[in-house]
Amino acid sequence: MTQARRVVITGVGAITPIGNTAQEYLSGLKNGVSGASFISAFDTEKFKTRFACEVKNFDVNQFIDRKEARRMDRFTHFALVCADEAIKDAGLDREGSFDPDRTGVIWGSGIGGLDTFLKESVEYAKGDGTPRFNPFFIPKMIADIAPGHISIKYGFRGPNFSTVSACASSTNALIDAYIMIKLGKADVVVSGGSEAAITEAGIGGFNAMQALSTRNDSPETASRPFDKDRDGFVMGEGGACLILEELEHALARGAKIYAEVAGFGLSADAHHITAPHPDGLGAANVMRYAIEDAGLSPADIDYINVHGTSTPLGDIAEVKAIQKVFGDHVYQLNISSTKSMTGHLLGGAGAVEALATVFAICHDFVPPTINHFTDDPDLDPAINFTFNKAQQRTVRAALSNTFGFGGHNASILFKKYH
Amino acid sequence: MSDIASRVKAIIVDKLGVDENEVTMEASFTNDLGADSLDTVELIMEFEKEFDIQIPDDQAENISTVGQAIEYIEKAVKG
Numbered sequence: 292m293t294q295a296r297r298v299v300i301t302g303v304g305a306i307t308p309i310g311n312t313a314q315e316y317l318s319g320l321k322n323g324v325s326g327a328s329f330i331s332a333f334d335t336e337k338f339k340t341r342f343a344c345e346v347k348n349f350d351v352n353q354f355i356d357r358k359e360a361r362r363m364d365r366f367t368h369f370a371l372v373c374a375d376e377a378i379k380d381a382g383l384d385r386e387g388s389f390d391p392d393r394t395g396v397i398w399g400s401g402i403g404g405l406d407t408f409l410k411e412s413v414e415y416a417k418g419d420g421t422p423r424f425n426p427f428f429i430p431k432m433i434a435d436i437a438p439g440h441i442s443i444k445y446g447f448r449g450p451n452f453s454t455v456s457a458c459a460s461s462t463n464a465l466i467d468a469y470i471m472i473k474l475g476k477a478d479v480v481v482s483g484g485s486e487a488a489i490t491e492a493g494i495g496g497f498n499a500m501q502a503l504s505t506r507n508d509s510p511e512t513a514s515r516p517f518d519k520d521r522d523g524f525v526m527g528e529g530g531a532c533l534i535l536e537e538l539e540h541a542l543a544r545g546a547k548i549y550a551e552v553a554g555f556g557l558s559a560d561a562h563h564i565t566a567p568h569p570d571g572l573g574a575a576n577v578m579r580y581a582i583e584d585a586g587l588s589p590a591d592i593d594y595i596n597v598h599g600t601s602t603p604l605g606d607i608a609e610v611k612a613i614q615k616v617f618g619d620h621v622y623q624l625n626i627s628s629t630k631s632m633t634g635h636l637l638g639g640a641g642a643v644e645a646l647a648t649v650f651a652i653c654h655d656f657v658p659p660t661i662n663h664f665t666d667d668p669d670l671d672p673a674i675n676f677t678f679n680k681a682q683q684r685t686v687r688a689a690l691s692n693t694f695g696f697g698g699h700n701a702s703i704l705f706k707k708y709h
Numbered sequence: 710m711s712d713i714a715s716r717v718k719a720i721i722v723d724k725l726g727v728d729e730n731e732v733t734m735e736a737s738f739t740n741d742l743g744a745d746s747l748d749t750v751e752l753i754m755e756f757e758k759e760f761d762i763q764i765p766d767d768q769a770e771n772i773s774t775v776g777q778a779i780e781y782i783e784k785a786v787k788g
Contacts, residue, residue: 358726401739423757426750 298472300649300707301546302381302534304373304483307643308344308527312376316531316643319632321681325511326633327525332489339502340556342510343489344527344634362427364404364442365487369530369639370437371444374481375392378445381546383479388544392505395449395477396438397468399461399484401638401695403434408491434638441481443653449477457695458598459469460484461530462641462703466555468535469494469703478540483642485530493526500565502602514627514635515662516599517606517676524600527634531642533649550652551708553587553688556580560698567605567694571612574598577702578616578690587688589617592704594626594657594689596648599628600635607669609692614671625657625684627677632661634658640694641701648705657682713760714779720755724748734776736777753777760786770771 308326309319319326335341349362350366354375358625360368374396383389411428430436435453442451450471453462461484463518468480497503504523505688506513514525541548556577560568567574582589595613599606614621629647636643647658663678675682688706695701711719718732725742738744739751752771754761762775762785764772772778 356726358724360742361724361726423754426747430747588721 295474296572297538298535298552299538299541300468300533300549300705301536301541302377302383302551303549303646303649304376304380304532305529305646306346306349306373306644307367307529307531308346311346311349311708313646316646319652320359320629320647320650321656323416323659323680324632324662325514325661326527327510327513329510330381330489330494332461335494338494339498339505340494342513344523344525345489345492346529350409356662362431363436364407364411364431366404366485366530367440369439369487369528371396371398371440373483373485373530373532374441375468377483377534378481381534381536381543383534391446391448393449394447394469395468395480396441396447396451397454397471397480397615398438399454399464399481399638399641400434400437400486401455401457401460402486402488403436404432405488405492407431409492437485447481450480453515455543456698456699456701458637458640459636459695459699459701460641461646462693462701465533465535465552465645465703466557468703469555472535472537479538480535481527481532482535483530483532485642486637486639486641487528487611488637489526489528490596501655503644512662514601514631515664516601516631516660517667517670518663519577519665519667521601521606523602524630525634526637527630529636529643530638533642533644533645548708550649550705552703554581554584554701554704554707556584559701560700564698564699565696567608568698569608570640571608571615573693573698573700574609574612574692575615577700578612578692581690581702581704585688585706587704590620591688592617592690593684593686594625594627594648594651595630596644596651596689596691597626598694599660599690600630601628605694609671610674620674622673624672625675625682627658629658629659631659642689645691645703645705648689650704651689652707655683655685656684657684677690711783713783716759717756717779717782718775720759724752724755731734731776734774736775737757737773739773756782762786
């Protein structure tokens with residue numbers, strides 16, 4: 292029997308509220324920067340929440356021809372920009388560096404073109420009922436169009452699709468990319484995810500669920516996972532791209548290797564459409580499955596980049612799940628929620644957080660959970676939540692957790708490549 | 710150049726991202742100005758909106774150059 296195929300990360304790209312490239316994102320993570328500010332995308336006067344973590348100083352026309360850019364929603368702009376960075380970083384832009392038929396694109400977006408949908412619907416509502424929809428309405432809006440555009444731009448003809456599981460979407464994309472390579476259906480997969488939901492419909496919709504923080508007097512401290520006074524998540528936008536590649540393929544072309552993808556876990560809470568299982572049942576299962584899948588034990592894990600959205604219920608349930616899986620090793624772990632800095636990128640969260648986890652492994656540091664002011668009496672104070680400042684430590688293996696409305700749970704495990 | 714012609718050309722420049730000097734009367738949307746089938750539909754819709762007219766599908770099929778668009782719209786607006 293042939294040896295099992297191994298999968299490594301050979302390129303990264305990012306466009307986030309705390310940095311518009313992977314390197315800028317890394318320095319934002321190291322320095323504990325907040326990406327939150329008042330929303331510039333639309334007039335928020337009538338909204339309960341008036342702030343978010345927007346991508347700043349981004350002019351799409353510096354990256355994409357004006358006519359092309361106009362045919363895409365902002366979530367696709369983010370996808371193309373961070374994919375381009377990752378593809379170049381991996382050296383896949385070099386002639387003959389990949390077989391187009393063996394190179395896929397698997398991308399996560401939770402919602403797709405929400406702003407496009409809103410604006411076109413408003414136009415329709417203004418009329419007399421005659422359907423006069425722009426021909427780009429559908430191809431701009433659909434959530435799977437981002438991997439389509441990436442494949443068209445670079446000629447990648449391997450497996451190509453999107454994954455949708457709300458806030459777990461791009462973790463699912465990375466996991467599917469890993470599976471495709473393991474199964475021998477592709478040698479390289481451009482993967483990750485992006486989201487652009489800081490729109491009237493996005494903020495208004497999540498406000499209606501009482502999911503968003505309304506700390507309008509202090510946007511930059513509003514995302515405070517595990518703090519006693521957390522009051523909901525802060526919307527973020529942007530995306531990240533990771534190039535997953537079969538190990539022998541990467542070694543043969545002399546690619547640099549960031550880390551190895553070693554396992555994953557998937558589950559459902561089967562409990563409620565938006566509330567997490569109170570004991571973190573599904574969350575515990577995915578961490579356990581991922582560790583088993585990688586052939587490791589809980590004691591091998593040094594860091595967990597948690598879902599930790601800064602909601603009252605979700606943060607507690609996730610910590611309960613971690614305690615259940617790790618037992619006493621929970622006190623040796625570092626835990627952090629980088630959403631304290633980036634906000635919650637919804638379907639893009641899995642990708643930007645997987646990249647934070649990969650950086651932690653490469654650079655032996657743990658990005659912080661910023662904005663910690665008051666301990667939550669319901670959380671064990673002996674757990675290291677990496678509050679406020681990044682910490683140096685060896686990170687041999689780490690998990691990135693994401694959970695989506697619908698009760699979807701996904702965890703992916705990265706480890707140092709030896 | 711008539712007012713209608715200049716407004717038509719402005720729409721084409723904006724939607725197709727082409728230079729104004731490429732938008733000659735003879736220029737074909739698809740062969741010369743890089744439009745695909747979706748761009749062509751969008752152009753017709755923009756003309757309808759700009760000039761407050763209706764261009765039925767069977768008529769739209771016959772509008773494939775800049776000159777044909779201007780000619781059709783001039784008639785439709787006067788009519």
